[in-house]
Amino acid sequence: MPDNFPEYIQRVIEYWPALFESLWETGIMMGFAMVAAILLGLPLGTLLFLTAKGQPMQNIFIYQLSNAFVNIVRSFPFLLLVVAMQPFIREVYGRATGDPVAASFPMMLIAIALYARFVQQSLLDVPKGVTETARSMGASIPQLVWKFLFVEARSSLIIGFTTAFVSFISYSTIMGVVGGGGIGDFAIRYGYQRYETDIMYTAIIVIIIIVQLIQWWGLRLAKKLDKR
Amino acid sequence: MIKMNNVTRTYQGQDGEFNAVDDVSLEIGENEIFGLIGESGAGKSTVLRFINALETPTSGVVEVDGTDVFSLSKKKLRAHQKGIGMIFQQFNLLNNKTVRENVQLPLELHKYKDPLSVREVLEFVGLSGKSDRHPSQLSGGEKQRVGIARALITRPKILLCDEPTSALDESTTEEIVGVLKRAHEKFGMTVLVVTHELNVIKSMCERCAVLEKGHLVDIIDVVPGAGRPDYESYHQRVLEVLKNA
Ligand SMILES: Nc1ncnc2c1ncn2[C@@H]1O[C@H](COP(=O)(O)OP(=O)(O)OP(=O)(O)O)[C@@H](O)[C@H]1O
Ligand SMILES: [Mg+2]
Numbered sequence: 235m236p237d238n239f240p241e242y243i244q245r246v247i248e249y250w251p252a253l254f255e256s257l258w259e260t261g262i263m264m265g266f267a268m269v270a271a272i273l274l275g276l277p278l279g280t281l282l283f284l285t286a287k288g289q290p291m292q293n294i295f296i297y298q299l300s301n302a303f304v305n306i307v308r309s310f311p312f313l314l315l316v317v318a319m320q321p322f323i324r325e326v327y328g329r330a331t332g333d334p335v336a337a338s339f340p341m342m343l344i345a346i347a348l349y350a351r352f353v354q355q356s357l358l359d360v361p362k363g364v365t366e367t368a369r370s371m372g373a374s375i376p377q378l379v380w381k382f383l384f385v386e387a388r389s390s391l392i393i394g395f396t397t398a399f400v401s402f403i404s405y406s407t408i409m410g411v412v413g414g415g416g417i418g419d420f421a422i423r424y425g426y427q428r429y430e431t432d433i434m435y436t437a438i439i440v441i442i443i444i445v446q447l448i449q450w451w452g453l454r455l456a457k458k459l460d461k462r
Numbered sequence: 463m464i465k466m467n468n469v470t471r472t473y474q475g476q477d478g479e480f481n482a483v484d485d486v487s488l489e490i491g492e493n494e495i496f497g498l499i500g501e502s503g504a505g506k507s508t509v510l511r512f513i514n515a516l517e518t519p520t521s522g523v524v525e526v527d528g529t530d531v532f533s534l535s536k537k538k539l540r541a542h543q544k545g546i547g548m549i550f551q552q553f554n555l556l557n558n559k560t561v562r563e564n565v566q567l568p569l570e571l572h573k574y575k576d577p578l579s580v581r582e583v584l585e586f587v588g589l590s591g592k593s594d595r596h597p598s599q600l601s602g603g604e605k606q607r608v609g610i611a612r613a614l615i616t617r618p619k620i621l622l623c624d625e626p627t628s629a630l631d632e633s634t635t636e637e638i639v640g641v642l643k644r645a646h647e648k649f650g651m652t653v654l655v656v657t658h659e660l661n662v663i664k665s666m667c668e669r670c671a672v673l674e675k676g677h678l679v680d681i682i683d684v685v686p687g688a689g690r691p692d693y694e695s696y697h698q699r700v701l702e703v704l705k706n707a
Contacts, residue, residue: 363554372543
């Protein structure tokens with residue numbers, strides 16, 4: 235930070251549009267990742283739970299297949315996943331670099347796999363008696379999921395989502411490599427390549443504040459919904 | 463009404479296969495309160511769970527109202543389960559739902575012709591003022607009352623009770639037995655009570671089967687217990703038992 239505080243403020247104001255734009259790009263990537271986590275990660279995690287051995291939809295083939303998908307995506311070093319997906323993204327989206335929407339594809343993939351695992355774990359933590367009760371009442375599988383499992387798991391599903399969200403931010407910072415922009419890219423461009431250290435730290439502090447806010451809010455919501 | 467013919471359930475144990483339930487045959491009459499006793503691991507729960515198909519026998523036939531339970535299609539099986547209420551040792555309430563929401567749950571799953579209302583059934587089990595509480599704010603006895611209300615609201619034709627009082631202390635046990643007996647009187651249903659507590663059987667069952675290591679060794683006509691006298695208070699009861707006062 236410069237010795238002179240007013241000068242620092244001056245610089246932040248000067249870089250503010252660029253900083254704001256990177257935040258916006260991060261926001262786009264996060265938005266896609268979150269939507270994918272909820273629309274696809276949640277069902278996939280539920281499927282993993284339901285098709286496992288001894289569960290109501292036991293199906294070894296589907297279980298192994300979804301499990302393998304989650305494992306492969308999660309164990310893929312993220313940077314390599316980004317690179318490996320380039321041809322695919324170019325195929326379906328037209329371009330693979332230089333914009334946050336293209337950069338969202340690998341984000342969505344990791345979001346699905348990551349959140350599916352959290353969901354599976356949350357459902358495993360629901361006491362077995364809950365499934366047993368649903369079965370004794372003749373509940374269908376959708377009823378079991380919506381009226382029993384998600385009700386009892388709701389706060390841990392939210393905590394899992396919060397944790398996943400924080401990881402998504404971390405993953406999003408890599409996307410600068412393929413020109414996806416975002417706050418991580420901003421920090422590299424100004425801090426690493428141009429030695430404007432104060433601006434880099436400012437960006438980092440902004441990220442930390444966002445993460446803290448999300449985490450605080452997620453935990454508060456989870457606590458409020460937890461009547462156990 | 464409920465009929466089991468040579469029912470066996472084989473499990474994979476540590477030292478090979480074993481029969482948790484071994485060639486059990488029994489018949490439970492319409493509107494009867496039937497007991498099933500035995501030591502831990504005797505196979506009581508397994509037998510009870512055949513009736514609503516939570517457990518599947520390895521061989522043998524289970525009939526309810528003349529229908530072979532394990533020949534039913536998925537859809538028909540759910541319809542079969544819809545008419546059976548079940549009460550659990552650990553109550554199995556949904557902790558994130560209020561008492562009212564718990565009791566109402568079965569009605570959200572199926573359409574019932576003539577169900578009780580939440581208000582009626584909570585009044586019956588003596589929980590009128592507590593419908594907006596969550597289970598964590600209730601005592602064990604109260605939780606089991608919620609469990610009973612949840613089972614009764616559909617007016618089941620069969621009520622399965624798996625160790626309904628085993629997580630409760632003695633005086634609460636008597637209260638719960640009282641509620642179950644009143645429910646049987648008022649609504650009329652076939653009741654199967656699984657327990658290892660002999661006094662529970664004595665005070666509510668007409669007949670009772672004894673299970674030992676998966677074998678049904680006897681069916682007993684229970685001499686109705688005078689029951690225990692109704693103590694005015696817990697203190698009274700302590701005095702009676704400890705000081706023969
Ligand atoms: N899914 C299972 N896999 C293997 N063994 C099982 C399984 N379920 C039950 N058993 C075994 O079958 C036997 C009978 O079990 P069951 O639960 O019917 O006994 P119980 O009489 O109800 O005992 P308790 O009083 O402890 O509840 C036990 O030895 C138990 O370990
Ligand atoms: Mg048992």
